[in-house]
Amino acid sequence: MTVAPLAIIGAGIAGLACARVLVDHGRAVQLFDKARGPGGRLANRRVDETVFDLGAQHFTARHPAFRQALSAWRDAGLVAPWPTRPWRVTADGWQPAPDAERFTAVPRMSALARHLAEGLEVHTGQRIIAIRSTPEGWWLAAETNAHHGPFAGVVLALPTPQAAVLLGPIAPELAAACTQRPMTPCWAACVRFSTRLPTLEAPAPDWQTAAFPTGPLHRVIRNHTKPGRHAQSESLTLLADVAWSIDHLEDDPDTVAAALLAAFAAQYPAPLPAAELLTAHRWRYAQPVTADSDGPGYRSGGNGLALCGDAWRDGRIEDAWLSGHALGHHLATRLADKENLHA
Numbered sequence: 001m002t003v004a005p006l007a008i009i010g011a012g013i014a015g016l017a018c019a020r021v022l023v024d025h026g027r028a029v030q031l032f033d034k035a036r037g038p039g040g041r042l043a044n045r046r047v048d049e050t051v052f053d054l055g056a057q058h059f060t061a062r063h064p065a066f067r068q069a070l071s072a073w074r075d076a077g078l079v080a081p082w083p084t085r086p087w088r089v090t091a092d093g094w095q096p097a098p099d100a101e102r103f104t105a106v107p108r109m110s111a112l113a114r115h116l117a118e119g120l121e122v123h124t125g126q127r128i129i130a131i132r133s134t135p136e137g138w139w140l141a142a143e144t145n146a147h148h149g150p151f152a153g154v155v156l157a158l159p160t161p162q163a164a165v166l167l168g169p170i171a172p173e174l175a176a177a178c179t180q181r182p183m184t185p186c187w188a189a190c191v192r193f194s195t196r197l198p199t200l201e202a203p204a205p206d207w208q209t210a211a212f213p214t215g216p217l218h219r220v221i222r223n224h225t226k227p228g229r230h231a232q233s234e235s236l237t238l239l240a241d242v243a244w245s246i247d248h249l250e251d252d253p254d255t256v257a258a259a260l261l262a263a264f265a266a267q268y269p270a271p272l273p274a275a276e277l278l279t280a281h282r283w284r285y286a287q288p289v290t291a292d293s294d295g296p297g298y299r300s301g302g303n304g305l306a307l308c309g310d311a312w313r314d315g316r317i318e319d320a321w322l323s324g325h326a327l328g329h330h331l332a333t334r335l336a337d338k339e340n341l342h343a
């Protein structure tokens with residue numbers, strides 16, 4: 001008897017981690033993502049030779065399972081420690097601020113997702129708008145009018161508000177669980193300057209990233225200080241804080257980009273060079289409001305539907321990977337148990 005494949009909606013790090021485990025256990029898996037490539041919030045924007053990380057900038061690796069994966073990625077030259085020179089901007093000015101060890105993907109964050117997606121069946125440009133149950137299995141309807149199926153099960157590896165929309169008509173309890181895990185937005189502006197920023201007077205003048213404990217900025221990242229990008233122009237990602245992002249959620253991107261650049265200029269101790277490129281990206285669902293590191297890190301309904309993603313643990317890359325990884329193992333075990341029962 002041929003076993004129907006499993007579908008995973010969302011090829012961010014959670015969906016990819018889940019798929020990898022299932023495939024390693026011999027399961028057929030198909031991933032669907034609305035974007036042009038895998039990665040989700042590990043996205044970057046490229047303008048000419050300049051690459052901006054738009055979402056996640058770096059990540060921690062605390063959990064033993066994630067550290068093990070990290071070790072293989074480091075050996076493959078896919079990730080490297082960064083930042084080594086983080087700063088913090090308070091009322092006392094700009095100060096070096098040593099922090100927990102973090103890593104970034106080389107040469108851009110999306111490279112890690114592309115690596116995880118290698119060998120997987122990923123259907124991009126497929127925004128799923130409905131999930132349907134039939135006697136043969138689950139079917140997915142895409143905005144393109146394509147219908148995909150039948151599948152033995154469907155994993156929704158999506159931000160919870162997007163999962164809730166799809167689950168509402170078919171699994172109200174799972175949809176309700178999603179609405180209990182709201183997510184906050186984040187505006188991200190990208191600015192490229194004609195020359196390097198003036199160097200700051202301090203023990204570690206060549207800053208790579210700066211945290212702003214009070215808004216409207218949350219963090220500023222110098223993309224060209226990341227490994228593999230030293231040749232590119234001075235290029236900053238300016239991340240707004242949650243409160244400011246909520247207040248300005250429906251503003252137009254040009255207005256937001258100008259406001260965030262002005263906020264940075266007001267905080268920088270020297271005049272800024274001319275900005276030759278300025279854009280902004282709205283993340284409607286950037287990070288979950290609540291953390292839940294004690295639960296299983298995923299939701300699995302008895303009907304073949306399951307959920308993973310950062311919102312089921314906490315709002316970090318590490319959490320998203322752990323969530324997908326744990327769900328992959330759970331599903332692989334459950335499927336094997338089922339087959340043994342019917343053998």
Ligand SMILES: Cc1cc2nc3c(=O)[nH]c(=O)nc-3n(C[C@H](O)[C@H](O)[C@H](O)COP(=O)(O)OP(=O)(O)OC[C@H]3O[C@@H](n4cnc5c(N)ncnc54)[C@H](O)[C@@H]3O)c2cc1C
Nearest residue numbers: 010012013014033034040041055056128309310316317320
């Ligand atoms: C601005 C910003 C800064 C961040 N900074 C950090 C950081 O410094 N460190 C850190 O560890 N984490 C950070 N994060 C969080 C981190 O990016 C996330 O925790 C992680 O990437 C989430 O992965 P995921 O797979 O759960 O979800 P996602 O990456 O959101 O993946 C979900 C995927 O689903 C797709 N999708 C959505 N709806 C549909 C649909 N209907 N049909 C088909 N596909 C769909 C999307 O295109 C996306 O690819 C940041 C996030 C943002 C936005």
